[in-house]
Structure formats: structure tokens, C-alpha cells
Amino acid sequence: MEVGFLGLGIMGKAMAINLLRNGFMVTVWNRTLSKCDELVEEGASVGETPAAVVKKCKYTVAMLSDPKAALSVVFDKDGVLDQICEGKGYIDMSTVDADTSSKISEAITKKGGRFLEAPVSGSKKPAEDGQLIILAAGEKAIYDEVIPAFDVLGKKSFFLGEVGNGARMKLVVNMVMGSMMNALSEGLTLADKSGLSQQTLLDVMDLGAIANPMFRLKGPAMIKGSYPPAFPLKHQQKDMRLALALGDENAVSMPIAAASNEAFKKARSLGLGDLDFSAVHEVFKCAGGSNEA
Numbered sequence: 356m357e358v359g360f361l362g363l364g365i366m367g368k369a370m371a372i373n374l375l376r377n378g379f380m381v382t383v384w385n386r387t388l389s390k391c392d393e394l395v396e397e398g399a400s401v402g403e404t405p406a407a408v409v410k411k412c413k414y415t416v417a418m419l420s421d422p423k424a425a426l427s428v429v430f431d432k433d434g435v436l437d438q439i440c441e442g443k444g445y446i447d448m449s450t451v452d453a454d455t456s457s458k459i460s461e462a463i464t465k466k467g468g469r470f471l472e473a474p475v476s477g478s479k480k481p482a483e484d485g486q487l488i489i490l491a492a493g494e495k496a497i498y499d500e501v502i503p504a505f506d507v508l509g510k511k512s513f514f515l516g517e518v519g520n521g522a523r524m525k526l527v528v529n530m531v532m533g534s535m536m537n538a539l540s541e542g543l544t545l546a547d548k549s550g551l552s553q554q555t556l557l558d559v560m561d562l563g564a565i566a567n568p569m570f571r572l573k574g575p576a577m578i579k580g581s582y583p584p585a586f587p588l589k590h591q592q593k594d595m596r597l598a599l600a601l602g603d604e605n606a607v608s609m610p611i612a613a614a615s616n617e618a619f620k621k622a623r624s625l626g627l628g629d630l631d632f633s634a635v636h637e638v639f640k641c642a643g644g645s646n647e648a
């Protein structure tokens with residue numbers, strides 16, 4: 356199967372490499388074209404523009420930072436819309452809101468193309484290991500056709516019905532995840548300021564009902580103040596913002612998500628946006644002040 360791939364950031368690079376290593380022919384494009392070089396070494400071809408990739412491939416996947424990027428790659432000059440037509444499919448795996456996804460879907464289908472949204476749960480390591488959780492929605496026929504690719508990229512795919520449901524599911528999941536990260540940061544800070552061992556706190560939590568892979572993975576590095584980016588904080592804050600907008604639309608009160616969003620915004624204002632989202636811990640450390648009199 357020949358697949359186009361637009362967007363070679365942390366996630367897109369790992370996903371495209373997985374496809375190549377599993378026998379797919381892949382043509383890549385990235386806004387910063389030099390990022391394609393590593394993929395070429397893995398056997399990829401390069402398209403000069405999103406339109407060139409779509410022209411060449413029956414299916415094109417996108418993995419882009421946010422709604423602005425997702426819209427720009429489709430609607431701008433030399434974008435996806437220039438070449439999408441009957442017989443071609445576009446699969447957007449970026450995390451965006453349902454409105455963005457619907458706009459893209461309408462434009463693609465108006466030109467005879469087929470559309471699937473398929474955001475993913477799981478970060479850099481699951482992307483490298485082909486262990487993502489895929490939250491697809493849109494046209495079921497194209498979902499069925501690209502299952503061989505999803506089987507390489509992920510450990511489980513869900514088909515959630517009409518366009519928008521994949522985006523909504525992803526935002527709800529990341530709203531919970533971002534709130535949990537804030538709770539962990541607050542807990543680590545409280546343990547430290549009240550004279551407890553942070554590592555012992557992690558050990559205690561890991562044995563009980565609130566044990567989870569995220570605390571286990573991120574906790575020890577957070578104690579050291581180390582936040583190498585797997586899931587950039589700026590993207591987690593974007594997801595919180597979009598989830599809060601979904602809450603507005605549905606009149607759902609979300610005080611915990613709102614407070615978490617404020618902490619992520621504060622972290623961005625401190626210049627931490629490109630670090631891992633666990634860097635929100637620094638906000639709590641600052642707010643907690645020093646134990647020294």
C-alpha cells in the first residue's frame with residue numbers, strides 16, 4: 356500500500372518510520388523539509404508540497420500540531436485540496452476539535468475524496484513501538500481499507516461513528532490526562548514541602564488503586580526536574596483549551612480542567628511550552644515557594 360505522510364514531528368516521524376519498516380511505501384512531506392532527510396534514509400520518497408503527496412498516493416495521513424496547522428495544510432496553496440479527488444482518501448490523525456475536523460471533511464468530500472479523522476492516544480514511545488490507541492471516525496469504508504496501516508501504528512483501533520466523535524473522544528481523554536498530571540505535580544510538591552520523600556509517595560501510589568503507567572513513567576523524572584519532550588506541554592494546553600470549549604458547548608462545568616488549563620498556561624508563560632507536559636510541575640514548585648525560612 357502506498358501512503359502519503361504529512362507532518363514529521365515527534366509523532367509523525369515515529370509513525371512514518373513504522374510504516375516504512377513494515378513494508379509500506381511512504382511519501383513524506385514536512386513544512387520544514389529538512390526533517391524528511393531521516394525518513395529518506397529509511398526508504399521514504401519526498402513530496403515537495405502536500406498537493407504533490409496527495410497526487411502520488413491513494414491514502415494520505417496527516418499528523419500536525421493543532422487546528423491551525425491542520426487547516427493550513429488542507430486549504431492553503433499547494434495543499435491537500437488541490438489534488439484530492441474521487442478514489443483518494445485523507446486521514447487526519449492530529450488532535451483537533453470537532454469543528455476543524457468537520458470543515459476538513461466537508462471540503463474533502465465536496466471534491467469527491469474520502470475522509471477519516473483518527474487522533475491517537477499514546478505518546479512518543481507507543482508511537483515508536485506501534486502501540487497507539489486509534490480513535491477513528493468518519494467514513495467506515497476507508498476505515499476498513501486502512502486497517503492494515505492502523506495495525507502497524509497501534510495496538511487497538513476504535514471506530515466511533517460520525518466525524519467529530521474521534522476528536523471529541525481524544526479531547527475528553529486528554530482533559531483527564533492533563534488534570535491527572537496537575538494532581539501528580541501538586542502531590543509531589545505537597546509531599547516535598549511537608550517533609551516527605553517524593554519517591555516514597557510514588558512507591559505508595561504505585562501499589563494502590565491510583566497506580567497508573569503515566570505516574571510510573573513520568574514521576575521519577577519529575578522529581579529530578581527533568582522534562583525531555585515526549586508530549587509537548589504546548590500541545591497539552593491546546594487540548595485542555597479545546598476540551599474546555601467542548602464543555603462550554605455542552606454546558607458541562609469543568610472546574611478541575613479549568614484550573615489545570617491555567618497551570619499549563621502559566622507553564623507556557625514561563626517558557627516551558629516545548630518541554631514535556633510534565634514540566635507543569637515547575638509551576639507548582641514555584642507556587643509552593645521555598646521551605647527555607
Ligand SMILES: NC(=O)C1=CN([C@@H]2O[C@H](COP(=O)(O)OP(=O)(O)OC[C@H]3O[C@@H](n4cnc5c(N)ncnc54)[C@H](OP(=O)(O)O)[C@@H]3O)[C@@H](O)[C@H]2O)C=CC1
Nearest residue numbers: 362363364365366386387419420424450478479585586590
Ligand atoms: N507527542 C505526543 O505525545 C502526542 C501528540 N499528539 C498530537 O499529535 C499531533 C502532533 O504532535 P507532535 O508530533 O508531538 O508535535 P510536534 O510539535 O513534534 O510536530 C508538529 C508537526 O506539525 C507541523 N506544523 C506545525 N505548524 C504547521 C503549519 N502551520 N503548517 C504545516 N505544518 C505545521 C510541524 O512542522 P515543522 O517541523 O515544520 O515545525 C511538525 O511536523 C498534535 O496534534 C498532538 O496534540 C497525540 C498523541 C500524542
Ligand SMILES: O=CC(=O)O
Nearest residue numbers: 475476477478586
Ligand atoms: O496526546 C497525548 C497522549 O499521550 O496521548
